[in-house]
Amino acid sequence: xxxxxxxxxxxxxxxxxxxxxxxxxxxCYFGYPITPQNAVPEYLSWRxxxxxxxxxxxxxxxxxINMVLxxxxxxxxxxxxxxxxxxxxxxxxxxxxxxxQLPAVIVNMQRCGPGLxxxxxxxxxxxxxxxxxxHGDYRTLVLAPANVQELFDFTYLAFDLADKYRNPILVLGDxxxxxxxxxxxxxxxxxxxxxDKSGWTLTGAKDGRPLRNIRSMFLGEGxxxxxxYTLREKYDRMERDEVRYDQRWCDDADCAIIAFGTAARxxxxxxxxxxxxxxxxxLFRPQTLYPFPFDAIRSLSERVKRLLVLELNTGQMVEDVxxxxxxxxxxxxxxxxxxxxxxxxxxLAKIEEL
Amino acid sequence: xxxxxxxxxxxxxxxxxxxxxxxxxxxxxxxxxxFLPTYGVxxxxxxxxxLVKVSDEEIxxxxxxxxxAGIIMNEPSLVKFQSGVAQGGVIIANSxxxxxxxxxxxxxxxxxxxxxxxxxxxxxxxxRSANMVALGAFLAVEPIVEVATIEDILRDxxxxxxxxxxxxxxxxxxxxxxxVAAQAA
Amino acid sequence: MTTKVYERPASLIDKTTHYCGGCGHGTAHKxxxxxxxxxxxxxxxxxxxxxxxxxxxxEYLDVDTxxxxxxxxxxxxxxxxxxNPDLIVFTYxxxxxxxxxxxxxxxxxxxxxxxxxxxxxNNAVYGMTGGQMAPTTLIGQRTTTTPxxxxxxxxxxxxxxxxxxxxxxxxxxxxxxxxxxxxxVRKARKAIFKAFEIQLNGGGFAIVEILSACVTNLKMTPLAxxxxxADAMVKQFPLGVFKDETAQGDGDAV
Numbered sequence: 001x002x003x004x005x006x007x008x009x010x011x012x013x014x015x016x017x018x019x020x021x022x023x024x025x026x027x028c029y030f031g032y033p034i035t036p037q038n039a040v041p042e043y044l045s046w047r048x049x050x051x052x053x054x055x056x057x058x059x060x061x062x063x064x065i066n067m068v069l070x071x072x073x074x075x076x077x078x079x080x081x082x083x084x085x086x087x088x089x090x091x092x093x094x095x096x097x098x099x100x101q102l103p104a105v106i107v108n109m110q111r112c113g114p115g116l117x118x119x120x121x122x123x124x125x126x127x128x129x130x131x132x133x134x135h136g137d138y139r140t141l142v143l144a145p146a147n148v149q150e151l152f153d154f155t156y157l158a159f160d161l162a163d164k165y166r167n168p169i170l171v172l173g174d175x176x177x178x179x180x181x182x183x184x185x186x187x188x189x190x191x192x193x194x195x196d197k198s199g200w201t202l203t204g205a206k207d208g209r210p211l212r213n214i215r216s217m218f219l220g221e222g223x224x225x226x227x228x229y230t231l232r233e234k235y236d237r238m239e240r241d242e243v244r245y246d247q248r249w250c251d252d253a254d255c256a257i258i259a260f261g262t263a264a265r266x267x268x269x270x271x272x273x274x275x276x277x278x279x280x281x282x283l284f285r286p287q288t289l290y291p292f293p294f295d296a297i298r299s300l301s302e303r304v305k306r307l308l309v310l311e312l313n314t315g316q317m318v319e320d321v322x323x324x325x326x327x328x329x330x331x332x333x334x335x336x337x338x339x340x341x342x343x344x345x346x347x348l349a350k351i352e353e354l
Numbered sequence: 355x356x357x358x359x360x361x362x363x364x365x366x367x368x369x370x371x372x373x374x375x376x377x378x379x380x381x382x383x384x385x386x387x388x389f390l391p392t393y394g395v396x397x398x399x400x401x402x403x404x405l406v407k408v409s410d411e412e413i414x415x416x417x418x419x420x421x422x423a424g425i426i427m428n429e430p431s432l433v434k435f436q437s438g439v440a441q442g443g444v445i446i447a448n449s450x451x452x453x454x455x456x457x458x459x460x461x462x463x464x465x466x467x468x469x470x471x472x473x474x475x476x477x478x479x480x481x482r483s484a485n486m487v488a489l490g491a492f493l494a495v496e497p498i499v500e501v502a503t504i505e506d507i508l509r510d511x512x513x514x515x516x517x518x519x520x521x522x523x524x525x526x527x528x529x530x531x532x533x534v535a536a537q538a539a
Numbered sequence: 540m541t542t543k544v545y546e547r548p549a550s551l552i553d554k555t556t557h558y559c560g561g562c563g564h565g566t567a568h569k570x571x572x573x574x575x576x577x578x579x580x581x582x583x584x585x586x587x588x589x590x591x592x593x594x595x596x597x598e599y600l601d602v603d604t605x606x607x608x609x610x611x612x613x614x615x616x617x618x619x620x621x622x623n624p625d626l627i628v629f630t631y632x633x634x635x636x637x638x639x640x641x642x643x644x645x646x647x648x649x650x651x652x653x654x655x656x657x658x659x660x661n662n663a664v665y666g667m668t669g670g671q672m673a674p675t676t677l678i679g680q681r682t683t684t685t686p687x688x689x690x691x692x693x694x695x696x697x698x699x700x701x702x703x704x705x706x707x708x709x710x711x712x713x714x715x716x717x718x719x720x721x722x723x724v725r726k727a728r729k730a731i732f733k734a735f736e737i738q739l740n741g742g743g744f745a746i747v748e749i750l751s752a753c754v755t756n757l758k759m760t761p762l763a764x765x766x767x768x769a770d771a772m773v774k775q776f777p778l779g780v781f782k783d784e785t786a787q788g789d790g791d792a793v
Contacts, residue, residue: 008381028618062644063611063643064614066618066644067621070614070621071621076622093611179391180416181389183381202626203623204602205581213597214604216606265415266417269414269415
């Protein structure tokens with residue numbers, strides 16, 4: 001990641017992402033309070049009106065995501081945020097957004113599950129996030145920030161990607177990333193790209209143009225099938241063009257840790273300690289979880305023969321890593337679910353086991 | 355240099371504010387910092403603590419299990435966190451509210467008993483500045499950031515209407531520093 | 540000299556509907572189209588049709604429309620109107636959508652005074668899925684999921700939505716009408732016009748509950764079904780204005 005220049009301020013992750021949305025031209029936010037992401041709606045409740053936007057606390061997450069859908073129909077940049085149980089409630093709406101081919105940004109600051117779980121950090125929603133999440137054959141592009149700066153940058157970027165693909169984009173954080181503060185520059189490093197949407201938005205049928213209908217149900221013979229192929233073609237383009245990852249200390253590495261988000265932060269601490277002891281450990285950090293960096297991990301496995309996947313769960317991303325690596329390298333796993341955070345000591349022990 | 359600090363106490367004792375101040379001062383002085391608050395199950399009363407890292411190098415995890423410093427403002431927090439403090443670490447304990455008898459660590463940790471709440475009452479006229487007394491004491495022992503930087507931030511972040519409060523906080527900060535200077539001498 | 544006394548509204552597409560003979564949707568669609576024509580708002584109107592027989596509304600109404608998930612029409616409408624307040628937004632919902640799965644959205648949208656028009660088709664049964672119990676099914680009414688008739692003890696009684704919605708703060712207008720004869724169709728037309736007029740004037744939530752016959756699922760002839768609405772349904776769901784904040788004094792049914 002290139003070093004950013006600008007005015008650094010100590011800022012909470014949830015606030016950074018909310019400001020990233022504002023800088024991206026987000027015009028509407030609909031959401032329902034849930035810990036640990038309440039700073040997002042609290043911030044946007046005053047910040048959005050300040051820039052002429054709309055903030056509305058919805059009656060539920062179910063309502064939130066459908067309000068998001070309504071606003072997206074007009075072409076307005078729109079978002080919601082929640083945490084795991086709330087994101088589960090939104091899945092039907094996310095499926096509709098995908099089927100309707102509507103752009104929207106959804107932030108999930110993960111908390112423990114299953115069930116009510118607790119407010120501790122986790123990465124238990126990896127499968128839900130990367131496999132569509134709701135019903136039907138669709139995907140959401142998933143960005144995985146690992147620091148407060150990336151929470152700002154990726155949320156900002158998410159709006160461009162949503163418009164580019166007319167697809168819901170997920171920003172997947174966790175309770176630590178949302179609530180921690182660290183220095184970040186709350187200014188974008190590139191201008192935003194908002195395409196002309198006048199060709200598809202619902203504006204009322206102006207100047208005698210034919211009516212438009214935005215839907216996901218198509219009854220004609222083969223039409224629904226065709227929609228799914230259209231979506232697939234879009235996901236193929238995402239898989240070709242949008243894979244993002246950060247690879248560090250891998251050139252001389254004897255082994256590498258593959259981790260995203262907060263797990264990657266723990267990995268970095270462990271790598272520093274390992275290298276102090278003369279153990280050459282590298283880091284591979286996916287920044288998009290869908291599309292997943294299969295090719296980059298495959299080529300990493302050609303060079304580095306021992307890989308450790310570190311997650312805040314009992315093993316989800318590791319399945320994708322194993323699919324990428326095959327038998328080219330040994331893939332170990334270490335994870336702690338539901339707030340039982342892996343310590344640097346544990347990670348070092350696992351590295352030595354490899 | 356990497357310093358891992360835990361601040362802990364009752365909600366309302368300015369625990370998070372203290373950690374935030376250290377992190378902000380670190381940022382101003384060009385260091386790498388992280389600040390991670392920990393709440394109870396809900397954001398109501400109870401105990402609060404936060405983890406602060408200040409480092410010359412990039413910080414990986416904002417978490418740590420073995421802090422090298424603890425600013426401990428009440429008894430339940432000392433009970434909970436004393437065993438975690440790393441060997442050679444420092445504890446600032448608010449002796450107004452903590453009975454010495456609960457302390458169980460040996461000579462491997464340096465503990466400074468600071469009557470933070472009482473001193474705050476005396477020099478600032480309010481218990482609410484106890485966190486500043488403790489912070490002043492801590493920075494006298496471990497000068498990871500300059501007291502002057504903390505004072506600058508206090509002046510910058512508060513409005514003119516809080517001028518009196520800022521000066522009380524600064525008086526408390528300096529009183530804490532002097533208390534520990536006396537103990538260390 | 541010949542005088543044209545009737546023509547198809549311009550906003551109603553010239554095609555045969557898929558609705559069953561005697562179904563109220565065709566008439567209700569036409570009345571909405573007439574209102575859109577009357578106010579000249581085709582170029583700024585967006586309709587929302589959730590799951591149900593009328594999810595195909597876009598086949599018949601010549602305006603922009605969006606499909607919504609079952610129960611979520613008013614959340615979608617809220618998003619549309621809040622994102623673009625210049626739009627004229629209406630929902631067209633059945634009883635399952637508005638009064639069962641979407642009850643939460645209905646109450647909250649009404650309470651917030653969302654500036655939208657709600658066309659609520661109450662036909663006391665689930666049409667599209669094949670005649671199951673609706674929240675508005677009458678006591679004793681046989682459906683495919685209440686074969687012995689709806690009982691208060693097991694299923695609870697029918698929900699009277701107009702009565703429930705009218706007292707909420709954000710509601711500007713709330714009326715229940717029916718389509719069982721020409722006189723009542725004219726009343727329904729007036730109510731729908733009024734609801735759109737309220738939105739054009741910047742007023743709040745405006746809902747028209749329309750009692751309509753689901754001939755197929757009632758397993759009656761079209762005529763018998765209309766009579767059943769006029770007798771049995773009207774007893775449970777009295778017609779009238781339950782709230783009209785644009786009028787002086789109280790509505791005539793309160």
